[in-house]
Amino acid sequence: MKRGRINLLSKPLVAAMLGALFLVPAWSGPGHDHGDEAAPVSAGGPQRQPDGSVFLPKAAQRQMGVRTLPVNGAELPRSQELQGVVVMDPNAGGKVQATQAGRLVAPPQGLPNLGQRVQRGQLLAYVEPVAGALERSAQSAQVAELKSLLGLAEKRQARLKELSDTVPKRDIEATQAEVAGLQARIAALGQGLSGREALLAPVSGVIAASNAVVGQVVDARELVFEVVDPSRLRIEALAYDVNAAADVGAVFLATAGAPPQSLRFLGSATRLREQALPMNFGGAQGLALGQSVRVVVQSRSTLKGHAVPAQALMKNPANQTIVWVKQAPERFVPKVVLAQALDGAQVAVTQGLEDGDRVVVQGATLVNQVR
Template sequence: MTRFLPHRPHLSRLPAPLSRRRRARGAAAPLAALLALALAALLPVTTQAHEGHDDAPPPAVRGDAPQRLPDGSVFLPKPSQRQLGLRTVVAQPSAQPQSVELPGRVVLDPSTGGRVQAMIAGRIEPPAGGLPALGEKVRRGQLLAAIHPSASALELGNQAAQAADFRAQLKVAEKRLARLQSLEATVARKDIEQAEAEVQSLKDRLATLSGSLRYHEELRAPVAGVVATANAIAGQVVDARETLFEIVDPAGLRIEALTFDPRLAARIATASASPAPGESLALRFVGAGRALREQAVPLQFRVDAGPETGTAPVLALGQTVTVLAQTRDTVTGAPVPAAALVKNPANQDVVWVKTGAERFVPRPVRFVPLDGARVTLTDGVAAGERVVVQGATLLNQVR
């Protein structure tokens, strides 16, 4: 006789025995270890580099033409380096004088330059040799132009009438003198001398008045030099105090700079001016003003002649220049030519560092001006690295 047991559904959902689970877990452990080893073999091996060093291999180069690599560096073969004229220097940080950049302009030296101004209003008349031209050398005391004074018809009429009155008085005085001289035996000597003095006085007054009608003011060069400004034209009518000529000595120009630090004048050691990028002129500090001009203190410098040729630099009055005043304070950095600085696409100041025979890497840097032709790199370049100082602009254009 068959006996049926009652159905118990909760017994089918009971967990497996503990021994069975442990056997399943032991069988899965070797499989997980094998999978981990396989994944480790497929992943690339990476090592952590020390701070400041990049041990990652450089990106692959395709071909032997100049090209910009994906990491921003440039591959440049040796023939291309010689064609672009690249030159490098080794960065050697040292203590350099700290410089202050000031805006300046070329001004007239009051001791070696001069201005020719009209003292009266009138019409310009050229001298026998003609009016001086721009850039012409003139001597001190040389006649540059003459001014015929302007006078109205009424003034000329009054002068002519006064001259006629003097002539009439002179005739009367001469007749009286002649009569007294004929009676010299009976007339006192003092009366004759008084008549002679009156005649002479009338002659002098008449000559002075006649000369004023023909008066011409002569404009002469106050100093020797070169004509820097010429505002005179034959027949031109000018007013009093109008500047017609400016004469400068090219070897005696001065540069005036403005600073908002009144204590800077006491800390200036040397100075230089940069009229154009890459050019530098030696300056000698003259003095500082004690009155503000445009809310700044004016500083004056004298331009020195070139040490090699001894010739004066080519500057123009009113020309704007950049003055670099080197103070007695120092800053630590590597001095390099200003031509080594270029701009990257992010408008950052960078220099190109040669890291290999044919590989160049851009380095963002911070710098301070040193003089008109050099800067001091204070950050971004380590000691011993080779910085491109010539041809950096062409290198920066490689794509």
């Protein structure tokens, strides 16, 4: 009896000892630690979810200025974007070139400055030819000879006028023509001896380019000034579709940070240049000669799509074009889309969106940066 009581009392004791063993912390040996555990991420701020969506609280949306816009499908014009360059209107711009080699001389009012407005026929500069001594001597001798002949012709003309009643009229007219011809030749040679060729403004406008410096030596046909009317600039764009000119509707100039400008289609060439068809557009304002621009040409045919602002388009890590769609009050999901230019400020999304989707049209860049 005594022995059995001892066995019964030992069972609770064994259970207590086993529980104490489980409470002892286990320490891993050297080389078996797994590093510090990551700190828990707060769920109160903007976060990129594992499925690629973004959790964005209302407070963060207001701070980032996120705005959305519901979209609906519609028939939109087909369009294409062309690369163009600003050129001058041939009827409202011109180049001032020297017809002979010489040295530039400033007029009394000085050489014109860039951007200075000039009138047609206004004196811009002189070109003083650098002629050799023998050439000048020969020209001087020729002028002296012509002057003596002119004196004789004028005396003969005066004598014939006194005898106009008896002298045939054709003789008097021949003498007058001879005097006029001698005077013209003397004037032309005198201009060469004076050493100055007047460079005049071909049109009214502003000085767009100036290569003139007092004393500069220029060659014949060298460009000295370029005058252009800034209100009549043109845009020349290259279209790689030869049928693009046959179906032109509205045309817009896409300018970053500014509303699109409406352009006029002036015509196209019938000969390819670098395997492209040059097309001319007018009505551009606030541009500079040689500036590269983007032209959106709409055709008369249409397609089904959703019109969204161009600033809504983003790129994902795979370099795909996406837009952010608001799926819940604080959840935004990316959608891969196919888009084409519409009018410079908007694009036509042809695939990837459904009617009623709320697309992020403001603050999309900040939403795309949430990680």
